[in-house]
Amino acid sequence: MQHTIALFVNDQPGVLTRVATLFGQRGFNIDSITVGASEEAGLSRMIITTTGDDHQINQLMKQLTKLIDVISVTNLSKNPFVSRELALIKVSAKPSQMVELNGIIEPFRASIVDIGPNSLIIQATGDTEKIDALLVLLKTYGIIELTRTGSMAMARSNVVEAASI
The missing domain is CATH 3.30.70.260 (ACT domain)
Structure with a gap:
């Protein structure tokens, strides 16, 4: 688990x-x-x-x-908690594929943060499952490079169970 x-x-x-x-x-x-x-x-x-x-x-x-x-x-x-991750994904892409890629990343609320002649970098934030789902869709274009922050998390409301020294 x-x-x-x-x-x-x-x-x-x-x-x-x-x-x-x-x-x-x-x-x-x-x-x-x-x-x-x-x-x-x-x-x-x-x-x-x-x-x-x-x-x-x-x-x-x-x-x-x-x-x-x-x-x-x-x-x-x-207890219930909020978890988020940041990913930067460099994808192989031609200028003719920009509209198509925008259509894929828009539902994930991701954005294109850099455009090169044969690739672009996408920034995505969300829970781990959301990032994983986006990566599955982008894999067909060819992921050149990927970096992820790992999970950042915080308990919801005042729900905290801590063992203190």
Whole structure:
């Protein structure tokens, strides 16, 4: 089962390494990870997606709370949450295909952010499933290059279940 875990950590060198090492030592693969500034100065928020059963994830969360510089750990998957991802997709395209490609990306609320003589770059935001669906449609044109941010997520409303140190 896919889980989205939010960590609130001190913004210090080596924190990301310690977190990633713990995942590896426990046999977990990190499907995506995003790290950035939070609402509090000196603290960062990590959003990590991984796969495991509830018992495995609970054990992992207990281990994460023991790490130095980890302030809190929340399994966002336990309650409703909002998740978004950004993708930049370079697609092989001739000028004659622009109208056709616009028709494909418009329902996804994606946009063309760069046009070259034989390719274009599309920017898409949304949940992982939306990005995946767009990629399936664009594959027939030839995806030259792809980069994705990984999931960014936040609990809806005031629903937060955090384990704090």
